[in-house]
Ligand code: GAL
């Protein structure tokens with residue numbers, strides 16, 4: 001497509017006389033695309049059926065004169081007040097049974113038929129109007145689907161839809177009673193019509209019902225997106241359709257949603273104001289990009305890349321010189337073909353008046369603008385060449401929404417968080433400059449030398465079979481605590497000791513366990529003492545050998561981590577949460593055992609990542625610190641962008657191409 005840098009632009013927030021200046025400054029900065037209109041329904045339809053697209057057409061055309069293309073957002077994350085006045089039932093109901101009202105955004109129920117009708121009218125008109133516009137290239141449906149819809153909506157429309165979803169899934173109410181284990185606390189139903197949305201209870205909730213609810217909500221959001229995607233596909237066959245995801249967010253199964261889209265987009269705010277730290281650690285950002293790449297197994301767009309200090313009511317840290325560029329190129333290094341900065345100019349009004357952009361309130365180009373300009377001028381030409389390329393990691397970490405849902409419903413330990421575990425396993429590979437893919441549990445694993453499958457909590461016979469085959473054929477697999485605990489309906493397994501049938505490939509049984517509430521423990525590993533956290537599986541060896549033993553608890557001296565040869569492969573079982581030092585050393589051992597290759601070595605805060613295409617391989621070296629850093633590459637590469645080989649200035653990004661790389 002040849003489009004690599006852009007900005008999120010809101011011309012409707014500024015006087016018409018300013019637009020031309022914006023377009024000129026954008027062009028000079030190297031902006032090739034803008035995203036517009038995803039929150040401007042009222043401006044486009046101030047009264048039912050009275051469409052005003054002319055201002056938007058004018059903006060699209062003006063930008064077009066400066067060589068800038070447009071991605072249009074459908075504005076359905078913020079229905080205007082006149083819609084709410086006409087159909088107040090569109091406003092969602094929360095778990096407390098309270099109505100959530102107009103005045104922010106996302107004040108909509110996604111199953112509501114009246115709302116769907118408004119969307120159909122509006123999106124039809126908008127897509128028809130822009131279908132043949134030469135400067136429009138694609139669409140973003142809605143905005144961050146699932147954002148703010150965490151425990152929404154409990155209204156009657158959603159209830160009816162949930163009942164139908166359950167009836168389709170279970171056919172008979174007896175089957176539902178069985179799957180949900182309603183014999184407990186007298187929760188049996190005589191008919192689907194008795195099942196409600198999960199409004200707040202007096203106490204407790206049914207974990208099986210909650211798992212279905214979360215899956216239902218995800219399906220509802222996908223259906224809501226499809227409602228619009230179908231209209232746009234029909235009217236705009238020349239345009240792409242995408243959506244801006246939120247990294248690992250779990251409100252909607254992003255793999256499912258991806259099926260509707262031409263490619264996935266992402267939003268990332270490393271220094272968001274909600275963070276406790278000044279910014280999110282780089283390995284978590286890297287993991288987020290890797291999972292985004294995995295949702296469709298192809299390159300993606302960054303639709304919102306942080307370009308300034310974040311802030312709603314309070315503000316985050318200012319971005320240091322170079323930091324924005326390092327984060328932007330980190331996105332590219334992990335598979336982004338385009339980076340769109342949020343936002344062009346800091347808004348003077350509304351909730352986000354402190355969410356800073358490339359330009360400040362004054363609109364004068366300053367430090368951030370100059371930095372962005374340097375970035376685009378250095379990298380656009382290279383991105384033209386490696387567009388469409390992908391990394392080829394030898395390591396995969398399994399990621400699955402249902403595991404995440406089940407562990408959110410019952411975290412087992414108050415601080416156990418599924419995505420947090422993925423981050424912990426990811427970090428040593430990141431630190432060792434070893435690229436990682438995220439894969440779904442049922443994906444083909446055979447191309448990976450090492451597969452890490454943390455918290456395989458919900459288990460099915462198919463999945464047991466899948467992992468067993470991977471190992472039998474020579475795969476190296478890591479399984480962890482809380483594996484094989486439940487069946488697909490979120491009911492505890494009873495036919496064998498944990499981890500169920502996978503105990504055969506692990507060569508162990510786990511008849512007991514201990515939850516480390518408000519305490520930690522330690523293990524002996526490779527002659528040293530290491531901290532462990534949250535959980536201790538008490539393991540009986542059934543053929544495996546212990547590679548770490550507990551030093552604490554009544555099970556002191558028993559295995560904490562085991563290794564087992566199974567047919568042509570090896571399985572490690574980690575019966576606890578390793579502290580950071582243990583995780584580092586344990587993964588270093590697995591890296592050696594599986595023969596996985598590192599891209600190089602470097603000082604702290606330096607990241608390495610590759611992309612490959614047509615037998616060519618590019619390597620990115622990124623300094624995420626404000627200090628000079630040194631590094632060394634494994635292999636022979638030619639420097640394409642960068643000042644000095646092996647040395648990085650603060651926040652410098654260097655680009656290399658492998659010499660004589662052949663497949
Ligand atoms: C994103 C959202 C944008 C804007 C930004 C800053 O979540 O998509 O519309 O709100 O955050 O808050």
Ligand code: ZN
Pocket residue numbers: 092093109110111112153154155156157158159
């Ligand atoms: Zn609803």
